[in-house]
Structure formats: C-alpha cells, structure tokens
Amino acid sequence: MEKFKKEIPFLAIALIPFVYLIYIWNRLPEKVPMHWNGAGEIDRYGDKKELVVTLFMLVGITYFVFLIIPSIDPKQKLQNMGNKLNNLRMILTLLMSGLAVFILYSVQQKTSNPSFVLAIIGLLFAFLGNYFKTIKPNYFIGIKTPWTL
Template sequence: MQNKNFIEYLIIALNLIPFLYLGFIYSELPEEVAMHFNSSGQVDRMGSKKELWILPILLCGVMYFLFKYLPQLDPKNNNSRIWPGLRLGLTVFMSTISIIIIYACSHTDSSTFSKELPRLIFAGVGLLFVLLGLYMRHIKPNYFIGIRTPWTLESNDVWKKTHYYGGYWFLIAGIVMVISSILFSMQTTFIIVMSATIGIAIASFAYSYYLYQKPGKS
C-alpha cells in the first residue's frame, strides 16, 4: 500500500511539472507564440500564449483522470498489479512531450530545436511503443487497455496469444522508430512510424481472427 501511494504521489508530481514550467515562463512569453509546426519543423500557425495551457490540461490533467478512473469502471478489473507501473510510464511520456512542445512553441528563435521537434516526437512515440511492448504480454483481458478486437475479448486464449506476440511487435516497432528518428529524414521517419502503427493494427486484427477461427482453439 505504501509503495502504491508513493507511485500515485509521483504520478501527480510528474503531471504538475508542465503546469509549473509554463507558469514559470508565462510572464516572459510574447502575446503570440507558435501553435503548430509542419513536418519540417517550421511554424505554420501562431496563436495566443493562453492556448499553451490546453496542452498540459489535455495531456496531463485529463489523461490523469482517465488513467486513474477508467480501469475502475472495467467489470473485469484484472490489471491492478501492473497498472500503477504502466500509468507511471505513460505519465512520464505525456509530461515530457508537454514540456518539449511548450518549449518549442515558446522558443521559435531557436530554429535548430524547432526543426528537430518532429524528430523528438517520433523518438518519444518509439519509446512509448517500447514501453507498451514490455507490458503487453502481462495485460489481462479487459475493456480499456490492450489489443481489443472482437476475438480477443471473446476468448481468453486468443487474448493471451495475441498480446504475447503483440508485445514483440510493439517492442520491435518502437526500437525501429527510435533508430529511424536518429538516422533518417523527418519524412522517412514519418512513413516508418505510420507504417509500423498501421501494420501492428492490421497484424493484431488478423492474427486474433486467425486464432479464433483456428480449429481446436480454447
């Protein structure tokens, strides 16, 4: 219980960091800041600095409550053992991405950083896939997290096998994304990230269907 409380307090603290960072620099920001970057890292939309608050509110505030309370609504409630660690990893990702984007939006004079922003985002997505890959095989049947197809939800055996191999797919895809974000151009990395994401979705859907239709399934 003590360890669980510590993780909860740590998650809350991590979620507060982007709010504190933005509050600390807010008075020094111009009234208009960058709000959107194209795939080359160039600013293609400006907006009021007040809009910056939307980012931590969504990624840290709203997601905190979703991650905390949605699993409690799950009738199965099978993942109480792994959920705190997974929540912590997801929170680190959300908070880090928030800070990076806030910094990029408020420092458009740093052209090098702005141009590298998509690369950092892609690398972050890759690390998120690695995290999901490490946890995937440990996720038990539920209605909120994991590879939820009609067939994984119908059969525990199909769920287990799909998540076992799905974990490897996410892990490998994440590593490839991180490496490509370092070695290749933004456009090439974008294609790799999208291809890997779509590929995993199709493979998971098809594999779970195959297992469900396979003779002798549980």
C-alpha cells in the same frame, strides 16, 4: 489517505509542465507558435492561453483517465494485473509530461525538432508493443479486450 499518498508521485509528474508554464508565462509573447510542420517550421500561431488547454489535453487527460478506469472496470480485472497498471500509468504520465515540457520549450525558443518527437513516439510504440504481451485480458488496456476478441 493511503490512496492519496500513492497518487503523489503521479500528481508531481503531471504538474511539472504546469509549473514550467507558470515560470515562463511572463516571458511569452501574446501570440505563440502552436503548430509546426514536418520540417520544424512554424505554420500556426495562437494565443498563449491555448497552451493551458494543450497541457491539460496531454497530461491532464492521461492522468485522469488512468485514475478513473479502475473504478469503472465492470469485472475488476485490472486489480488482478498487480503493479502493471501503475507502471503503465507512470510511463505514460512521464511521457506526456516530457512531451508537454518539450512543447513549452519549443514555444519559448520558437524552434522545434520533429525528429525528437518522432523518436519518442517510436520508443512509446516499442515499449507498449512489448508491454501489452504481458497484460492479462481486461476491458480497457491491451489488445485482448472483449471487444477485439
């Protein structure tokens, strides 16, 4: 029960895009924009059911990978990281949920701002680059994994 209580904030953040999709579902047409080019112009339409898959791939996989990784760590070195793993989980879950909500908003408005997405990705790389310096060697996260050393 205690472990589930720790998961509630992560689940709440991960479910935000799905709740937003349910909220706008009936207002979406059957064919929705699925891809924009670098200029922000729509270059592919798809069925609105593809949005569910897109959300799961962005938010769901991020959430489940970080949920599973500590249990398959062969030497349990992730446990020695303290709160760093949870901080990284929170930041990436927030980022992916925010990106998913932005995608849904763009689909609904049929407009996109690629500079916003590029700025968010740039901030992610800057954050990860600074954060990975503080992570101790382990099997899954960072640059100092056994396979790279």
